[in-house]
Amino acid sequence: MKSIHQAQFESVAAVQQGLADVDYIASREIATSVYLGFNLEKPILVEGPAGVGKTELAKSVAQILDVPLIRLQCYEGLDEAKALYEWKYAKQLLYTQLLKDKLGEMMAGAKGLAASMDRLHAHDDLFFSENFLEPRPLYQALHQERGCVLLIDEVDKSDPEFEAFLLEVLSDFQVSVPELGTIKAKVKPVVFLTSNNTREMSDALKRRCLHLYIPFPAPALERLILQRRVPGLSASLNRELVNFIQAVRELDLKKQPSVSETIDWAKTLLLLNAEHLSLDTVKETLNVFLKFETDIAIAQDHIAALVAGAIKPDDSFHARAG
Ligand SMILES: Nc1ncnc2c1ncn2[C@@H]1O[C@H](COP(=O)(O)OP(=O)(O)OP(=O)(O)O)[C@@H](O)[C@H]1O
Ligand SMILES: [Mg+2]
Structure with missing residues (x-):
């Protein structure tokens, strides 16, 4: 079985640059996991809150490698027939x-x-x-001439029996179809599994994978993500917005705003021609990044302090953002 080769995976820095080239801003930890997973040919189990870029990471790696992304979306009741x-x-x-x-x-x-x-x-x-034969994602992944990125998304939603079956497939990238014989991958897929932690994955699965936890990004990283994803945003609004979101994440909320919400909010403010955060615009747009009425009420209670804190001048911004 061949492996995919790519110059952009020859060092951690090269991975980080390769990801940035396709608009994915990765921390050093993320780039290191991708570098190791790729070169050790191990699946990467990516965990973390919703909207921090787990799925997007696999998509971006496929883009760098210029191979198809094959996605197996997991759900309760998913069985071999639907997966293979x-x-x-x-x-x-x-x-x-x-x-x-x-x-x-x-x-x-x-x-x-x-x-x-x-x-x-x-x-x-x-x-x-x-x-x-109707090929399903795992079967398709084994059949790619130039390899692929196989994304087994939200694996925690599948049943434990399905996890056991996945382990078999991931251990040697071959499956046996009784009527057709054994089918072996032409080129080993690069595998990502994602989980939102709705249940613990088995020790056997964890052992076979590299583990990557993606937390909410640090301020400097989140600013870079915004710079890349919402290009029209001014540097000052970028800073204020990230300050605000980072502070909101400290509140005791049912659902903290994630990177995807930061991006949505930035696009919203851009559409409203906002140049700075103001109490009024923030009040009117809270629902863009907070999804529960109770969370909106909590944010409302602190809104004046949050806005004041977010628009404080911060000279270290340019130095930190690089
Ligand atoms: N590091 C990043 N660089 C660039 N964009 C990012 C990054 N992280 C997140 N995003 C943006 O946030 C959006 C949401 O990311 P994604 O769908 O990958 O989240 P997820 O972690 O898979 O969430 P869920 O658990 O809900 O599936 C993406 O469309 C992407 O635009
Ligand atoms: Mg996802």
Whole structure:
């Protein structure tokens, strides 16, 4: 089995630069995990709150490698058939209808049920061939000529039985289809698993993966993300906005605003032609980054102090943002 090779994965700094080139601003920790996962050929289990860039990381790596991203979205009840392959029963049935005459001819002269069955069995491989197989994400991932990034998204939503099956696939990148034999990956996929921690993953899965926890970004990193994702935003509004969001994350909220909400809020303020944070604009747009009425009420209680704190001049900003 071959491995994907890419010059941009030759050092941690190169990974960090490669990610930045596709607009993903990675901390040193993130770049290190990607560098190690790629070069040790280990899956990376990415955990962290919603909206911190777990899924986007896998997409960005696929973009750098210029290979397809194949995504397996996990959910309760996801089984092997939905993840690997299914037989196209309807197509099989249609073909037997269309070939009725031919099948009749083939059976002619066969004495009894057992003899007819034997004749049919001799043609099993026609009906259980790739023509009648519906490839699902894991199967597709094994079949990519140039490799792929396989994203097993929200693996914590799947059932423990499915996790056991995944372990098998991830250990040797091959699966056996009883009717077709063993299928081995042409090129080893680069694998990301993401989890929001709705349940603990098994020790066996953790052992097989590198673990990466993505927290909410530090202020300097969040400013760089905004710079990249919302290019029209002024440096001063960028700083105020990040200060504000970082302070809101300290409140006792049901759901803290994530990077995706910071980006949405920045785009909103840009649309409203805001040049600085003001009490009024913040009040009117709280619902862009807070998703629960109770959280909005808590923020309202502290709003004056939050705005005042956010717009304080901070000379170290340019030095820190690099
Ligand atoms: N480090 C980053 N650099 C650039 N953009 C980022 C970064 N982190 C997050 N984003 C932005 O935030 C958005 C949300 O990220 P993403 O969908 O990857 O979150 P997630 O962690 O997978 O969330 P969930 O747990 O809800 O699936 C992305 O579309 C991306 O634009
Ligand atoms: Mg996601």
